[in-house]
Amino acid sequence: MSLLPVPQATSPLSVWLDYLNSIHSSAIDLGLDRVQVVAQRASLTKPANTVITVAGTNGKGSTCALMEAILLDAGYSVGVYSSPHLIRYNERVRINGQELPDGDHAKAFAHIEAVRKDVSLSFFEYATLAALHLFAENKVDVVLLEVGLGGRLDATNVVDHDVSVITSLAVDHVDWLGDDINVIGYEKAGIFRANRPAICGQEKPPATVPAHADDIGAEFYQAGIDFTFKAESETTWSWSHKGYELEELPIPQLPLMNASTALMALGSAHLDISDVNIVNGLKNATLPGRMQFLPSRPVTVLDVAHNPHSAQYLVSQLTARFANKRYHVVVGMLHDKDVVETLNALSPIVGQWYLASLEGPRAASAKELSQSVNEALNKSLFDSPVLAYQAAMEQASQDDIVLVVGSFHTVGEVLEYCQSLEA
Known part of the structure; x- marks a missing residue:
């Protein structure tokens, strides 16, 4: 229980962040029971018409940034939730490519505080719910959610998302996920949904990933099998999926593997995106701290x-x-x-x-x-x-x-x- 007083909607963001860090026994507390209760109370399980959730050991932020740039060029209103931040907490939430002022975050925290009542939330759970509230309040068309840790028990998994993405899989976060790559694969595949697209951007994932997709009846798309990419020169590359091919695409500043995965995810979401939007988005996509x-x-x-x-x-x-x-x-x-x-x-x-x-x-x-x-x-x-x-x-x-x-x-x-x- 926090010894700090509950801040107000007008309190400085720094005061809210100190409060959030004090109200739960640990910054990370995997499990959906508590966060699910608050998300349902606040009607945050579907914050936009289209939601794409992205898990993975590496490449989550890059994949989201690539999708964001393409969607913005196509005229969609886009919300992105990512973590951790490099310098400022505000980096974690972007709407239409822009960070939000401190006051918006403070008001969102105050809203979650009022709704949660006696439910204890970790810092990440609280931040996730506040971000979902900001997206719903701003009525964005598409939400891109970056999973914090694992997948199955991550706070982002309370959302009813339309497309699931795993970018890559490797041993990391050993203290929380262990060092068994098959267990890690199962945890990250826990974001897959029955009868909905599930994208894996790694060509040879652990067997638990396609197995879980098959068990629940997800529409599974595997890199190297269902979609492929190839660097054609120092400046261009191509991408293909079931006979549909995009050629002479500009090589982005972010990894090609993630760009390929982003294209498959956007294609699976059935959004109105043109080849020109893809080209422009690939040219424009950047992300601080990545190359x-x-x-x-x-x-x-x-x-x-x-x-x-x-x-x-x-x-x-x-x-x-x-x-x-x-x-x-x-x-x-x-x-x-x-x-x-x-x-x-x-x-x-x-x-x-x-x-x-x-x-x-x-x-x-x-x-x-x-x-x-x-x-x-x-x-x-x-x-x-x-x-x-x-x-x-x-x-x-x-x-x-x-x-x-x-x-x-x-x-x-x-x-x-x-x-x-x-x-």
């Missing part, structure tokens, strides 16, 4: 890759784009991630490590990271990501690359610092 390039010399690349799967993909993209470059890698991580294998995945491109401590109970210290790095002569330890970044920028030559990676926290701190320099 984000800052206009600095040396070049700064920000990426939230925080597990071996995403780190391997990042390295493949960087080596393809920047051959024969020296990389100065600023990294900070949470200790409940697979630190050793993630750093091993990054190591082939590293010229110099800048290991940074993060703050909080889940944070790994720079000393902990150092124990996972073999290159004794090529590493320096810092008390924060910003200090590590400052050192990297000082030591790197104009033609080198400074990569900031390892966590939303790491990227968020450096991005906020860089934005402060521009202010």
Whole structure:
């Protein structure tokens, strides 16, 4: 029970966030019983005519951003819910590509507070319900929901969604989901719905994913089987599904695998989208902290890759784009991630490590990271990501690359610092 007084609808957003963090025993509490009660009371289980829910280990945010850009070009009103944020809580909710002012979030929290009564909610559950309220209140046409953790027991799964998406599957969040990839696959497939489209963007998922789709009678579409994509050149790619083919599509700034999955999800939603909308959306789609390039010399690349799967993909993209470059890698991580294998995945491109401590109970210290790095002569330890970044920028030559990676926290701190320099 919170010792903080209940804020008002006019209270600052920071006061509400402190309150939300205090009212439940843990920030993460998997299960739908409590959140389902409040969602039904507030009539939030269907916040828009079309709802697409996106789960997965990596690529959720990119897939949502790609769908959002295409839908906006097609003239739809679109709400996006994502987590975690890089700098500000407001990043978690976008309506028509824009964040909402603090006051809108405070009013939404006040509405959920009035409805929940004696039902205890975790921070994520509360935030999810507030986002759904904002989407319903703004009468958006399409809602894109990014699953927070797992799928089956995630708060977003109380929504009656029309299309389910799994972007990719790998071992992550071991403390909550375990290290059995088949169990992880089953948990994420828990968002599938009977007689509705269920998209899997990974070509060889664990058997539990198609098995669960079959068990409940979902309309299952598998990457590499039901839909495919192919890079045709450095600037174009093609996509196909059951004889329908899109050619000479522009390669987006976000991963092609996620773009392919986004196209399958949108096609399954039976929305009015033209080829021109797809082309424009692919050109326009961006997402902070995902292969984000800052206009600095040396070049700064920000990426939230925080597990071996995403780190391997990042390295493949960087080596393809920047051959024969020296990389100065600023990294900070949470200790409940697979630190050793993630750093091993990054190591082939590293010229110099800048290991940074993060703050909080889940944070790994720079000393902990150092124990996972073999290159004794090529590493320096810092008390924060910003200090590590400052050192990297000082030591790197104009033609080198400074990569900031390892966590939303790491990227968020450096991005906020860089934005402060521009202010």
